[in-house]
Amino acid sequence: MSSQAGSENENNGEHLPTVREGEDGGGVAVEERDPFANPGLPPHEPRKQDIDERAAKRSERTVSLLFTVSMLATVAFIAAFVAIDVDEIVYIFPLGHVSALNFALGVTLGIALFTIGAGAIHWSRTLMSDVEVIQERHPIAATEETEAISKADWRQGTEESAIGSRKIIRRTMLGALTLVPLAGVVLLRDLGPLPGTKLRETLWAKGKLLINMNTDEPLRPEDITVGSLSFAKPEGLKEGDHSFNNEIAKAALMLVRIHPGDIKDRKSADWGHEGILAYSKICTHVGCPVSLYEQQTHHVLCPCHQSTFDLSDGARVLFGPAGHPLPQLRITVNDEGYLYALGDFDEPVGPSFWERG
Amino acid sequence: MKKLSARRRHPLAALVVLLIALAATGGLYATFAPTGKAQAEETSQSLAVEEGQKIFRVGCASCHGTGGQGSSDGPSLVGVGAAAVDFQVSTGRMPLQQQGVQAPKKPNIYTQKEIDQLAAYVASLGPGPAVPEESQYDPAGGDVARGGDLFRTNCAQCHNFTGKGGALTDGKYAPNIDGVDPKHMYEAMQTGPQNMPSFPDKLLTTTDKQDIIAYLDEVGGDEAESPGGFSLGGLGPVSEGLFAWVFGLGALVVLTIWITARSAKARKS
Amino acid sequence: MSTTTTHTRRNPPSRGERIADWTDARLGLHGAGRKNIRKIFPDHWSFLLGEIAMYTFLIVLLTGVYLTLFFKPSMAEMTYHGSYAPMNGVMMTEAYASTLDISFDVRGGLLVRQIHHWSALIFIAAMATHMMRVFFTGAFRKPREVNWLFGFTLLVLGCVAGFTGYSLPDDLLSGTGVRFMEGATLATPVIGTYLAFFLWGGEFPGTDIIPRFFAVHVLLVPGIMLGLFLIHLILIFYHKHTQFAGAGKTNDNVVGAPFMPVYVAKAGGFFFLVFGVVTLLAGMFTINPVWDLGPYRPDLVSTGAQPDWYMGWTEGLIRFMPGWEWVIPGGYTINFGVFIPLMIVGVVPTVMVAYPFFESWVTGDRREHHILDRPRNVPTRTGFGVAWLTWVFVLLMAGGNDLWATHFHLSIEAITWFVRIAFFVAPVLAFWITRRICLGLQRRDREKVLHGRETGIIKRLPHGEFIEVHEPLPQEQMHVLTSHDQHTPLELGPTVDDNGVVRKQSPVEKLRVKLSQGYYGEAGQIPKPTRHEYEEITSGHGHH
Structure with missing residues (x-):
């Protein structure tokens, strides 16, 4: 030792x-x-x-x-x-x-x-030595001599390149170097298509039946009792379809039934059928599926960021970071007694975006 | 005698007295009952309704009204059906101890027979879902994988992936479903107790319900498997993060202290 | 063998030495060896926090490579028929199915997955604590500002790696996180929609995001991190480690154990300890049980949807925002509920990056610092640090508001309102309280130096008075308690110079003086005892 x-x-x-x-x-x-x-x-x-x-x-x-x-x-x-x-x-x-x-x-x-x-x-x-050892530090900055040599070398190098005197070379080079990365940026163009109107359209259209997510059967008004909660997709969309996820991400529908007397918003009541209201399930904040429905208060809560909507009042935002109500789908009943949509949502569903308006 | 009087205050004393009273009533009834079978069933039903009404007047009427028509303190029970009564009373949620945002689960104070009588009475007020048969909710009869899918579609948003529960607005909450009696799960789906929406058979078929129960039995029962090890409450990243800080980094910091502590010196004053 | 060789040559090179000679002739190994083999590393437990980060990073790299052998980064839909029965027949993506396979079919796959995830969580936690150590002890000061930047970048990239990795299994929880990211991208003014369509290859969720995250997670980010991490290490070697004040330790030396053998044994051993602890955790505690979460579908969700802890503060920012949304003239929408948090997420790193430069600007201090500050001796900086931590904690609370609500029987709304207020109030309170505590500790240090340590021994003086005997501190402690720098605050020069000409004072200069007064003015520090004071007291009437 x-x-x-x-x-x-x-x-x-x-x-x-x-x-x-x-x-x-x-x-x-x-x-x-x-x-x-x-x-x-x-x-x-x-x-x-x-x-x-x-x-x-x-x-x-x-x-x-x-x-x-x-x-x-x-x-x-x-x-x-x-x-x-x-x-x-x-x-x-x-x-x-x-x-x-x-x-x-x-x-x-x-x-x-x-x-x-x-x-x-x-x-x-x-067992290894525990004798403490001292080591000196040296200043990080170089000595004056080294500094002088380094700077002189650099000056000599730049002078020999003549980058300072031959301005046309310098300018064109800078121009070329500035432009060439654009090629890389342009290459990124095909990462995805342009948005177009995709964020404004869903699969819902006039006449499409409301299909129960659980049973894959079209829904009838009498199936939907007051206080119940059900989820629907547009007729023709099947799990396993190539575009199922993209479409359901916009078209997912939440159905509740409220005593017509409890519905505060007239327009909302008109858009429903005998108290059956069909709201978009996608939160208007960042797009989580809201569906924590309280059947007595008619509140629906988003589990991601706790935006709370009042379904008896046109899905008005009661609390949380969502900026506007959940879009409502106009529905009615056809001759065979099935619920169907009267058209697409009249506003974009899901999180808001710059061009939403 | 002294012993008996001491036990009179025992919490179960009321129950014992009640049982004796019921047995006596039943015995008396058996003695005097008419013998025709069909008639007997009918009258036993009406007797149950009658008994149920008595229990209702004592335990429920103060909030739900003497005829179950509801009051400012409690909703109308007309048409909620026997299943709702069985769920609310057997899980101890009803009768309510005090008004609040939500009736919590607590020990049940009624016998199954009393609950059945109460249910019979409430069912007599208006048509509603009946108490399910065991074959409907037996987890063994369900498809676990399909149940998982249905659970995530209809239930997980409030009750969490594996039924650990979650928060709702204003202090309300969706309870943890671990270890809940399958019968009560079924009744809850069917009747939508309190703020839970209901999932009537047309929207979520009896098979669907059974599948969901099978899934919950698989992931939430006593025998639930957690292959990766201790499950940390099944609450996801929050409990995992807390654990990583406290026990992961915590253990490592203890080790850093060991590594850098001065070794014991020979000359200890 | 050794006996025969000693007869033939006086100093025979061993096989290892021969290899070293061979390498030296090609790589100049001995030169590096002379500088580094006996390089000194000071010992303090807090200096090992960075090592925890380093080792967990290596563990994450190792286990990550293993996982890529089995993971399929594909969003192609398929029906699962694997060995996990509760998922039999469920539609899912290949990414999710291969994660199930890793967990249930690959022997040891579950263990490696869990090691990967646990060490990722600990990695970022260790980076954060390491950064706190560097901050509170002032180790970021000249000449180490650049290394602070590298370390900071590593932390940010660690979070990016974590988030992308968390998203890869495509389970219902991580998919919800990706959905949130898409919503946040859409909320970016002007370009948001285009950005989202480019990143996701079209509409959400599409089939591109998992493969793209995979490339980012396994190639881009770890590649950059590995490079930065090496530079970070080289700079630590080059600058030599900082040390706390103590006997024999000065700003011009470094005292501790040599790299070879003690530091190698300790650091190498610690790697195995860290690996061992993480492996034990992974063997006994489950993390991210994806089989319970189910595959992602954009119309499904579960309550308790939270990101991993290091993104918790951003989750908190989003959760406590009020629902502000404006439609500005021209029909354009600004979703402030997301956009304000996004801006704060951008500002926070800027503040962290700027702090070392900010402090040196305020103090005007251009010297090299190798002796660490005790946090109490820089109350303002310590106050900022604690305020910062308080702020993060408040946000974490907001991020878990639903779980706080269910576990403490509170309402989400009450917690959120509390956070909305605490977001502004709590850091200020924390700053003020911390500064007071630091000043109190400085006062106590001063007392101890001037009057010695309380021994607890009570003595009765001849005239009947009882006093407690104070014992002078040992020399080392006296030195430690008095060796720190105390800056004199900057002063605004005279407004009129000697010739009677009015000097202009720029508002920036005024601000700087004000800040300097705050840092080092009367409210900012307790004057440390001077030699004069000490001698006056000790030579005078004894100690009390």
């Missing part, structure tokens, strides 16, 4: 004062009896392991034990990988019914890794 201290000087001899004892440690010029002076690095105090070989041996054993545990844990990891079925579930208190393989692999690999780390740390803390 004592040889450690000696080796410091060898390796760092060049830029280390290596003074550890005494008053002027750390290169502080100590004023005569300055009560606040830097006392310098205190003399090194040996650890048990530095002076007692038995203690050092004990540390050695602990470290090697940890490394051995790691080896065993890796073997256990491989054994678990081979032996345990990927779908086996075991009950482990207090974790619950967990995958046996995941638990076994995680614990064995965790132990294998952790004990390597613990061994290395224990080794460094108890």
Whole structure:
């Protein structure tokens, strides 16, 4: 252990004062009896392991034990990988019914890794030298001489290129370098189509039946009782269709029935059918499907940002960050007694956008 | 005697007395009842209604009105059906302890027989959904995968992916459905208790309901599997983030302290 | 073997040395070795926070490579018939299905997925705490401002990597997050619609966003991060690590353990400790159980829709906004409910980037700093930091308002209103309280230096008075408590110069002086004890 201290000087001899004892440690010029002076690095105090070989041996054993545990844990990891079925579930208190393989692999690999780390740390803390070493810092900025050379070199380089004197070259080069990235920007054009009117149109159109999302059957007014909640899609749209997700993202419909006497908004009542109101399910804030419907208060809440709409009052915004009511779909009943749409929404559904108006 | 008087105040005492009274009533009834079978059923039904009405007057009428027509303190019960009564009373939500934004779940104080009588009475006020048969809500009969799909379509928006519940407006909430009796799940879907919308059979068929129950039984029952390990409440990124900070980073910071702590010196004063 | 070789040559090169010589002749290894093998690293637990970030980053890279072997970044719709029964027959994208396969069919896949996600969360948490350490101790000061910028960029990119990665499985939760991003993109004035159509390859959700996020998540962002991370490390080596004041430690040296062997053992060992802890977490605690969430469909949602924690503050900003939306003349809509949060999200990084330069402008300090500040000695900066953290915490609260509501039986509206007020009030309060606490601690330090440490020993003086014996502090502590810089606040020069000509004082200069007074004026710091004061007290009438 004592040889450690000696080796410091060898390796760092060049830029280390290596003074550890005494008053002027750390290169502080100590004023005569300055009560606040830097006392310098205190003399090194040996650890048990530095002076007692038995203690050092004990540390050695602990470290090697940890490394051995790691080896065993890796073997256990491989054994678990081979032996345990990927779908086996075991009950482990207090974790619950967990995958046996995941638990076994995680614990064995965790132990294998952790004990390597613990061994290395224990080794460094108890057996490697803990003599503190001082190293000097050098200013980050270059010396004046270096600075002068560097600047002169740069000037020479630019002068030899004649970029300063030959203005036409400089200007055309800058022009070329400015223009050429445009090629890259233009290439991005085909990332997607232009919006066109896509954000204003949904699959709803005059005559389209309202299809129950759960049963895939067209809805009748008598199915929809007061206080119920149901979701509808336009006739003809099926899950698994190529454009299903794009279309349902706009067309998703939420149907509720409110006693006509409780509907505050006249227009909203007119657009419904005997108290059955069809609202867009897509929040006007950023587009989460709002559908946390409270049948007694007629409030519907968005689970993402808590915008609250009053479905009995034209889906007016009661609370939260949404900026305008949910669009309502005009519906009525056909001769066969099925609900159908009287047209598309009369305003864009979903989150607002610049051109929305 | 002293013992008995001490037990008179036991919480279950009322129940015991009630049971004895009921047994006595039943016994008396059996003695004097006419023997015709069809007639017996009919009269037992009407008797249940009568008994139910008595219980109703004691426990429910103060809010819902003596005829169940409702008052400023409680809605009309005409047409809510037996299923609604069974759900509300067996889960302890009714009778209400105090008026609030929402009736919480609490221990139920009635026997199933009393609840049945109460349900019979309320059902007699107007047609409404009946209490479901066990074959309708037995989770074993449902399709878990389809139930999951339906649950995400109709229920998850309020009750969370696996039914852990969530917040509604003004302090109301959709409760956690873990461990709820399948019968009550069925009744809740059918009747729409409190602010929950109802999902009548035409909108969500009886098979659909059973599938949903099967899914909830799979993900939320006592035997629910969580292959990845302890589920941290199933609340998603919030609990995961909290856990990563407190236990993940926390454990690592403890290790940093160990790594940089001064090793024990030989000369300890 | 060693005996035979020592006979033939005095100093035989070992095999390792021969390899080093070979490399030196081609790469100049020994030169780098001379500088770095015994390089000194100071020891303090808080210096390892950055290491946690480094190691979790490496773990994320390693596990991420493994996951790419199995993950299919495709939004093609398919019907699942894999081994997870509760999803049998459900329509989903290939991305989601392959995530299920990784979780249920690939042996150990679930473990690696969970290691990946847990270490990603801890990675960003560790970067954040590391950054706090650097901020509160003033380690960002000259010459380390540039490294602050690199570190900051790493944090931002870490969040981008996290968000894109979180979105890849295409489950109902992450899809909701992508929907939010689309809504936010649409809310960008003028170009929003076009931007959204270009990013998503058309209408939401389309079939392009997952493959595009995949490229960003596994190639673009990690590539840049790896580069920045290496530069960050090189600069740490080049600048040498900062240290706290202490015996033997000065601004011109660095005191600690040498790179080889102690630091190598500690740092290398710590890598394994971090990896071990994260693996144990992944083996025992589930994270992002996508099989419970179901595949994404734009018309479905679940309550409790939150992003991972590091995006929580943006979620909070969005949640507490009132629903302001204007239609401006010309028929154009501005969705302030999203646009204001977007602007704040833009301003916040600017403030973080600018702070080191702001502070050095206020103090006018151009020196190199290698000795760290104790947070109490710079009350204004510490106050800003705590105010900042308070602000983030308030926003996190807003971001989880629904869970706060259900778990503490509150109403969402009440929490949101609380946040709307606290957003403005809480940071100011936190700033004021923190500064007071710092000043109090400075006063206590001053007392300790001048009057010594309270020993708890009560002595009775001859005339009957009881006093507590105070013991002078050890030299090291005296030094630590008095070695910090105390700037004198800037003053506005005379408005009229010597020749009677009116000097112009620009408003910027006035502001600077005002800020400097705030930082270092009477309200900003307690004068540290001077040698003179100390000698007067100690030489005079004893200690009390």
